[in-house]
Amino acid sequence: MGIVGSGPAGIYAADLLTKDDTLAATETPVSIDVLDRLPTPYGLVRYGVAPDHPRIKQIQQALHKVLDKPEVRFLGNVDFGRDLKLDDMRRHYDAVVFATGSDRDRPLNIPGVDLPGCHGAADFVFWYDSHPDVAPSWSVEGTGVAVIGAGNVAVDVARILAKDAEDLLDTDITDNVHSALAAKDATDVHVFARRGIAQAKFTPMELRELDKQPGVEVVVDPEDFDLCAASMAAIEESNQVKTNVKILQNWAIRDPRGEPRRLHLHFLHRPVEVIGEDRVSGLRTERMELTGDGGVRGTGEYVDHEVQAVYRAVGYLGSPVAGLPFDEESGTVPNDGGRVLDLDEDPVPGVYATGWIKRGPVGLIGHTKGDALETVTNLVADRERLEEAPEPEPASFLRLLDERGVAYTTWDGWQRLESHEEEVGLSHGRKRIKVRSREDMTRIARADGTESA
Template sequence: MTENNELRIAVIGSGPAGVYSSDILLKQLAKRSEELGLPATARIDLFEKLPVPFGLVRYGVAPDHPSIKFIAGALEKTLDNPNIHLYCDVEFGKDVTLDELLARYDAVLFATGAVKDKPLGLPGSDLEGVYGAAKFVEWYDGYPTGAREWPLDAENVAVIGGGNVAMDVARELMRNADDLKAKTDIPDNVYEGIQKNKAKVLHLFIRRGVAQAKFSVQELREMEKLPGVQLIINEDDFDLDEETIEVAGKDKLARQMVEELFTIREMAEDMEDDGDVDFEGNPADRKYYIHFNSAPTEVLGEDGKVTGIRVEVTETGADGKMHRTGEFVDYPVEAVYHAIGYKPAEAPGIAYDEKGAHLANANGDGRITTEADGGEVRPRLYATGWAKRGPVGLIGSTKSDALMIVNHMLEDFAAAPEHGLFAEDRNPESIDELLAGKGIRPIDFAGWKRIDKFERAEGAKEGREHKKVIEPEQMRKLAAGE
């Protein structure tokens, strides 16, 4: 089989979903090509709109997650494969169109992430001092087009949300700047911003009960080890009935989470008994309140600025259904952060399912359709990760997604008379010629390695493993060896 007859796949997005899919596709092809009557090799080109790869791992997760550098290392090993080609700084729909890709590739796989928040939708959500988690995450993760400064002058802060992003946001708002700098790759502007953070009291509001929270155990353990922070809980939240405990116990992850939350309850009691101290027994200068069964109903304000938040007490049954009680409590806060979900990016020319917040695909099987509700399957177009299923699941969830979609893709290829070789232009240099003709200079894997080398060198000067570059133009110059 000559190079011109290998399968050619374009992947939009170089985060975990795109990279895992590329790796699995090559492995499945090697394993199943003979059985399916397909070429044994493939060229996979990943198109990334940012100047650097890794998407969510680099820009969507808090910098103090210790496991993230291991995930990034695994993704990098996959990209260092001669059959996988990286095209960073190339935006789908702007720099390259769907028609241009379909002329050159046998299939296009969308593995785009999420950069927008779901709207809060409460009275007062337009007040100054109300922030979506996505923009705050962009700031502290050094997103290339994100904010360079962040207002951290509120002494009393509320965070709304019962998932891992809410936990990340709350943790960073309670973080000690020097501790964060020593352990992470945050850039200087983030370090300086957190140094000036005035937050002394934080309230985390979770609508449902202890047994229905969506936190990972890792997130909870990171909450437990915040220097200078006292954790405060409401003991009534932990008064679970037998049915609730039984239901939670049937799911391994839920059981582990509840057990860890009970550990936090004991920690909070010890912190109070020992004189309002942190996890190491040192005097705490910040207080972190964790409120379960608390549904925010309104952001309160004066003169266009946040002054408080109104919360309705709720009750949650063993079935996970929340019931409102009509009992309200007001909390004085000057800033409100909401982490109630992301909205995955749309793709030009692809139908979008607004209700599910993902690209339209047939019964969740990853095959792109003409309409959100049903419609016909569009040949040679697929979606994986959040682009397929919406903003749910952890990074690891993308692997099972990728395996399913890759197998659907290969089976579709095998069923076609062309045996997967659909693209008319099979010149492997065609995409490079197209981009060059438009004056676009993609950043390839070698360019990324130059950026990474510089970031490591800058970190080493401060005794750190890594220090992020955040300006796109500097990234381009580093990638080009300038």
């Protein structure tokens, strides 16, 4: 089996495939290659989770156990669509599962989004997580910054923008990230949500963390605090909504603490224009009102907010996968329960999808387990109808990579890189410091020469 993508979705699929009794009972032992275009595993756990979220990053321990299984082989720095195409994969694997995730910002179609100073949240997240394909430089402009969105990514971006850079020195951030954040002048970070407090998508844990930052005060305007019949029903039906509303209520009525930096949460504000001539100078929003059924409508009242930068956190989109149909609107590969569908909506034999490229960027990391279960269940059900790969031997795939000059990395190489990052961190009094560049990661991972090129 071949799996393209080594984030949680791909690794959970590999885990299920090694556990499945149907596969384990076959005469041919289960052999799974997990490929990634980056030299490192773990996907958005490494490059999408904020550095000050060590509890979420601990999921790497569970993912490590899967990639450490003898039936599973990790091969990094292998770019599907550049180094390989689908026919190559079909020649070496009975089935291929795509778990390539979502790596682009969903567009926000309002005037002014192309102005300098208006950024996609994905770019900023990849920058502060030191993604190797993102430029190392970033300037956090101005004293006032706007973040558009009401999900966990918006909250993460706002927290990093408001946080004192020195408070990140116990994380794995690189020197360029620390230097840029230390140079920022932001005193007021504004988060704008189009709907009400009961419709916000962030989790209570993410919300509470906003108020635990030294020198940062969370501000909620009581005028933005409104509930309707649908909101009250949501509070009764969901402990998460109930907890969020209670936290926000307490923040709305408390006395100011006088902290030097403020993080403002604005609800029922729809962004309608990024203001500016040569660069961002403000954000215009329309005040919304609840309709009673969980929706909102505009009031025709507009508010201009003086900010010098805007970060759009309105959702992620997947990228097209070479050789597969793609739905640009949803950013997903068309599928039925994980079975990839062709343009006639017929299943493509032996080709599957799981994770965000299958269903869109919805839910938390844990939701990908159930998603992988559906895909793997259907793959196993199809097993008798799958064509056997002409060259299934594990060594034959490595020969293909060698012939094409792919400088692939391995599981042993990743552990070597991981040890290197920990050693560098220890030398600076920290647990770990990431290696940023793809070239350096590949060189360190391949340092003992066991990987051929």
